[in-house]
Amino acid sequence: MSEAGVAKRPLLLYVNTPFCNSKCHFCDWVVKVPIGDLRLGPESEGRRGHLDALKIQIAEQGPVLSERYQPELMYWGGGTASILSPAEIETLHGALAGSFDMSGIVEATIESSPESLTLDKLTLLRGLGFNRISIGVQSFSDDRLRMIGRAHSAPMAEASIELARQAGFDNINIDLIVGFPDQDLAEVEQMMRHAAALPVNHYSIYAYRASEGTVLRRRLDRANAKTDLANQLKAYQLASDILTEAGHPEYTFAYFGNPICKADLAYYQMKLDWIGFGSGAFSVIEGRMKGFRAGKLHDYIAHPTEFDYDVPLSDGAQAGSLIGFALTTPEGVDAEVFRQRTGISLEAALELPEVKVYLDQLCQYGRLITDEAGIRFAREDIEKVYISMNWHEQPAEEATADADVSAKPVPVEIGLPATAPV
Ligand SMILES: C[S@@+](CC[C@H](N)C(=O)[O-])C[C@H]1O[C@@H](n2cnc3c(N)ncnc32)[C@H](O)[C@@H]1O
Numbered sequence: 001m002s003e004a005g006v007a008k009r010p011l012l013l014y015v016n017t018p019f020c021n022s023k024c025h026f027c028d029w030v031v032k033v034p035i036g037d038l039r040l041g042p043e044s045e046g047r048r049g050h051l052d053a054l055k056i057q058i059a060e061q062g063p064v065l066s067e068r069y070q071p072e073l074m075y076w077g078g079g080t081a082s083i084l085s086p087a088e089i090e091t092l093h094g095a096l097a098g099s100f101d102m103s104g105i106v107e108a109t110i111e112s113s114p115e116s117l118t119l120d121k122l123t124l125l126r127g128l129g130f131n132r133i134s135i136g137v138q139s140f141s142d143d144r145l146r147m148i149g150r151a152h153s154a155p156m157a158e159a160s161i162e163l164a165r166q167a168g169f170d171n172i173n174i175d176l177i178v179g180f181p182d183q184d185l186a187e188v189e190q191m192m193r194h195a196a197a198l199p200v201n202h203y204s205i206y207a208y209r210a211s212e213g214t215v216l217r218r219r220l221d222r223a224n225a226k227t228d229l230a231n232q233l234k235a236y237q238l239a240s241d242i243l244t245e246a247g248h249p250e251y252t253f254a255y256f257g258n259p260i261c262k263a264d265l266a267y268y269q270m271k272l273d274w275i276g277f278g279s280g281a282f283s284v285i286e287g288r289m290k291g292f293r294a295g296k297l298h299d300y301i302a303h304p305t306e307f308d309y310d311v312p313l314s315d316g317a318q319a320g321s322l323i324g325f326a327l328t329t330p331e332g333v334d335a336e337v338f339r340q341r342t343g344i345s346l347e348a349a350l351e352l353p354e355v356k357v358y359l360d361q362l363c364q365y366g367r368l369i370t371d372e373a374g375i376r377f378a379r380e381d382i383e384k385v386y387i388s389m390n391w392h393e394q395p396a397e398e399a400t401a402d403a404d405v406s407a408k409p410v411p412v413e414i415g416l417p418a419t420a421p422v
């Protein structure tokens, strides 16, 4: 309850770490982050500046939000949240705990890469209340990992799962990618059978997106090679069949297993507001989308409390993006929830030009069901719709680092994105 006796609303605390040990050749999350900034070490001025800026943003916005909100979920993502040093982790957690009542948090996830995990760090994270870990494994083939520019080997990935278990994590997700252009179904099958036998309970299976600005995309373009949609669909279905057989069925597009990831699902289903701290983070709060542009580390450090954009969710691009996320779930868009979050009816949103264009694209690949409750894709069409959307190119001006926030909605990225999907 707030002091005025009004029940507080649930909140998701998201913290973005815009740093990684490698700039992976496939990754479209950090394309806008210059490699020199991305790979800064813990003692660098940029890393220290980012942590100080986070403390300032949290100290200013936390107490105000705490009057109306009670955090229920926490997600530290990136980039790679787990590359933070133990000292950085403690400082950041202390800043959050100083401004928010963390006692109501039921799920706290840290996103990680295998090479950045040690037993000490994992034990510290468990001690601070993290009860879910997501590990970016991507593949169990050392050749594949080298080719895609990962900073770890397959044995290191398996060892990191073991370390997480030893530290007391019993809710473990691994990220895997299927559908690289040169990947045959035998490689997918081998990877998935191996994955299904590991002591993890949740899998995020991403169909490879050949995104502009990545090393792999440049390689593909030079070779005039194209990824093949039909093969990618087969690869995803094979992965899905193997996981289902092993007792980890898909509960929403790309996510398999149990317990579900409450943070991702809550966001997709527009269940709660979300505050994003850090360079590149965005918030969906009180009917508005606000945030900091990705790749602008030094601007964030200089002005951590001044959002780069702050637009209503009823704006066409934002409404389209929310609808796009919700349609990845079997439940789709709940008309009443949509109205409460955005202030406009779903009916009106569907008439906005940006939303229309985007939905028309999606509807080329699947059957959209519309009724009084809202809209959703036929369950069996969701993967086809969203995997097909990987193949839609953005017009050049939207793909630039300075793309206007009111630009058309673009194909949604699955997983908690580091940047606003604008
Ligand atoms: C923020 S990263 C995860 C954590 C950590 N940075 C790591 O890489 O280990 C998010 C995930 O998005 C997926 N991803 C990134 N770029 C992708 C692309 N172009 N196609 C498909 N999946 C991609 C990867 O599986 C990656 O693990």
Ligand code: SF4
Pocket: 019, 020, 021, 022, 023, 024, 027, 028, 029, 030, 078, 079, 080, 113, 136
């Ligand atoms: S996949 Fe992860 S580690 Fe690699 S560049 Fe992307 S965010 Fe960083």
